[in-house]
Amino acid sequence: MRTLNIDIETYSSVDLAKSGVYRYVEAEDFEVMLFAYSVDGGPVHIVDLANGEVIPNEIEQAIFNKEITKWAFNAQFERVCLSKHFKQHLFPDDWRCTMIWSAYLGLPLSLEGAAMITGADKQKLSEGKDLIRFFSIPCRPTKSNGGRTRNSKEHAPEWWENFKEYNKRDVETELAIQERLSKFPMPEDEWENYRLDQLINDRGIKLDLEFVAQAIKCDVLIRSELLSRMKEITQLDNPNSVMQMREWLKEQGIETDSLNNAAVMHLIEETDGEIKEVLQLRRQLAKSSVKKYTAMENVVCEDGRARGLIQFYGANRTGRFAGRLIQVQNLPQNHLPDLEEARELLRQGNFEALKLLYDSIPSVLSQLIRTAFVPIRNNKFIIVDFSAIEARVIAWIAGETWRNEVFASHGKIYEASAAQMFKVPIDEISKDSPLRQKGKIAELALGYGGSVGALKSMGALSMGLEEEELKPLVDVWRQSNSKIVKFWWDVDRATKEVVRERKSRTTHGIKFEYRSGMLLIGLPSGRWLTYVKPRLGINSFGNESVSYEGIGATKKWERIFSYGPKFVENIVQAISRDLLCYALKYVHEEGFRIVMHVHDEIVIEAPKDVTVDYISDLMSESPPWAKHLNLRADGFETDFYKKD
Known part of the structure; x- marks a missing residue:
């Protein structure tokens, strides 16, 4: 057998x-x-x-x-x-x-x-x-x-x-x-x-169940108080109902098609008095959700640990991991300066003190979700993640020399990008400089073929950029990163030629093959990305492009059109994932207890004598197939999970 x-x-x-x-x-x-x-x-x-x-x-x-x-x-x-x-x-x-x-x-x-x-x-x-x-x-x-x-x-x-x-x-x-x-x-x-x-x-990973129980109890109490106050002002049976709330606002002379977060925020700025208070209460109620905490209670095992939170190959286009059950891949961030004190007050059930100290208890509960994850007794968490991993990978493959030099030295890519784009010395660009802000938004939005629309969706206008600045910003970023732009279109050409001619191609060390009805993209790690039943066709913009079958935006199996920059995004994210897997294996083989990983971050349950620098050095080690890639990992230690 x-x-x-x-x-x-x-x-x-x-x-x-x-x-x-x-x-x-x-x-x-x-x-x-x-x-x-x-x-x-x-x-x-x-x-x-x-x-x-x-x-x-x-x-x-x-x-x-x-x-x-x-x-x-x-x-x-x-x-x-x-x-x-x-x-x-x-x-x-x-x-x-x-x-x-x-x-x-x-x-x-x-x-x-x-x-x-x-x-x-x-x-x-x-x-x-x-x-x-x-x-x-x-x-x-x-x-x-x-x-x-x-x-x-x-x-x-x-x-x-x-x-x-x-x-x-x-x-x-x-x-x-x-x-x-x-x-x-x-x-x-x-x-x-x-x-x-x-x-x-x-x-698995340990949960502080006493803390979780108090969070759920606090949410029930605060939610009841918020609803009571809204009922008192509006006289509505259910002020949380979109239909009832829109009718009430209409009676107050305010008409709105939506009550989503953006619409409510806009209305708060435009109103005052009781109307503004009701809208602020509604916004707090929208945050008042204990789904993550109740998910923790549902999942936790008899020994107090939550298991099965990570799905291997959850994103099958790139092989990246996905979250399950508690969905650790999309936990709210924490920005409270006194996070530890707020956590302890909640754990003690001191809700009155929380109400005195904070304007929005639902926001506090949201920011404390991460802190429900804790190490076992006499241990600590060491949390280490890759620095600007996708930016490093795309620069390495494309051969964008100035970017690789940045990553080999100080690593300040936002400042360096702004300096490159606007031809000013990097020393003149401070953390609060408007130029740094432009460099940052360009870096976040434009690496995979994005243009004005990508800048807007990243919040460029709300960050203070003007509409007329956006297109020039796209142009100057692409001029400053000409080798990355060339990489996009070399990949675009390679995929089309392989699908049309069914012959192999290689560009920038990436292999492209057609085999048995599949488009295969070979990564430096030796892994292949697979695209089912590829063919050439005309996309919605009237351009020839490669399409394939897969799970689309509708979560259904459908034909998906792609092009060079999108394939590059898949390639870069897939290589970043392979680097994470290499780091996980390396850290594991050194005998450390990995209890969770989220995006490009590893969480280790470690004895008190293990240092952050040691784990960071392990993660910064490039694999044999990426010898000249400038990796960097930074971390911190903590008694509960959080975002540093």
Whole structure:
């Protein structure tokens, strides 16, 4: 036996979508009901555990045999559930995931989606959702079902047989997907990255549950007070209703099409008295959300740690990670100067002191969300992130000499960019200089082909720039970064030629190939970006460009048009991701406990004697495939998670 393909069906009263698999398996009523397996791609067998059958001894031994590779679609679920079933932790070393392999090739992260795109869906899988809903989650007690809270085989024998068939078909579908993906193997380095990702997810990160409980309690109290005051002024039944609030404002002589944050902010500036107060209260209520805190309570395991927060290959265009459950990738920033004092007041439940000290308690609660993550006793967090990673990567690949010199020395790219653009000495550009502001907004908005629209969406006008300044700013940035601009259009030309002629091209050390209906872009790390079914066509601007199939802005599978600068953005973000993976591996191999990573930042739970400089030096080490890239990582230590 060399491989074992597995799919299971389970039951738990814990909501899997809200709580994740690690909390899901901790329910007292958790059980594995069906176990389907295939040995070396052979016939699929079903073990009906719910009705007394047992997993064959040789299959159980294979599950614990590190020489035998276990495959599953979303293998994390099978591995964690079977660890609970066997009461023995299964490490990810010998597990591989068909879902991750599919994502590596630009396919959807769902079994149905991957099967549809690869043509592996021999039979419809849609009825499986109804069967899962019936057997795998609690049911509502009614008179007609005798008040039961769970459905089992005796309640629907025919459905149970269908459920077993569905379980079997999932393994058959996974095998068919693997067969179709076999022309595009995932590099072993990527499987190593996946295994480390699973170890980090298994380890999890500790939550301060007392603090979380007080935050939820405070939010309920403050929300009630805000609503009461709004009702008192407006006499509305539900002043949080958009329709009711618009009607009330209309009665006060104010008409508005929207009550989103920007519209409310504008109205606050234009009004006074009770109208202004109501709008300010509404804005506070909009911030008054404990979704992150309640997500923490939903996810946390019995040992006080939250697990499964990071999705490997969550962004399958670039391979970047995504957040799950608590969504650590989009936590609010913290700007409170007395963050530690505010946190302690909240933890003590001293809400009156908070109300005296701060104008907006919802804003305080929002800024304190990060601080719910804490290290174990006698440890600290060391938080280190890459400095201007994408700007460094694009300069390195494009060969933009002046930028590489900046990153090899002082690293002040905003000041240096302004100096380059406006031909003034860098020493004359201070942190508060208007020129630095122009350099900063240009750097943030223009690196991937952005123009006036990109500057506006980055907030150029609200930062004080005038409309007539924007186009000249675009022009001068592009003139100052001519090699980056050349990189965009060299990539644009290479992708078109490869799709048209189906021959390989290389530019700036990046490989472009067409293979078996895929556009492949080879990165310096050895990893490939994959674009499904590419073809040339005319885009909405009337220009010839490459399009491919993928998950678009609508979150649906669709044809997406792209062009040079957009492909460059994918390439740069993908290389930045590979640098993070290299750093994660390096730090892990040095024996440090990584508990979380967010964007370009690593969070380590470390003993008190470990220094920030040591971890920063580890992260600043360039991989062998990027020897001349000027990396820099900076960090700090703290007793709770925060943004420095």
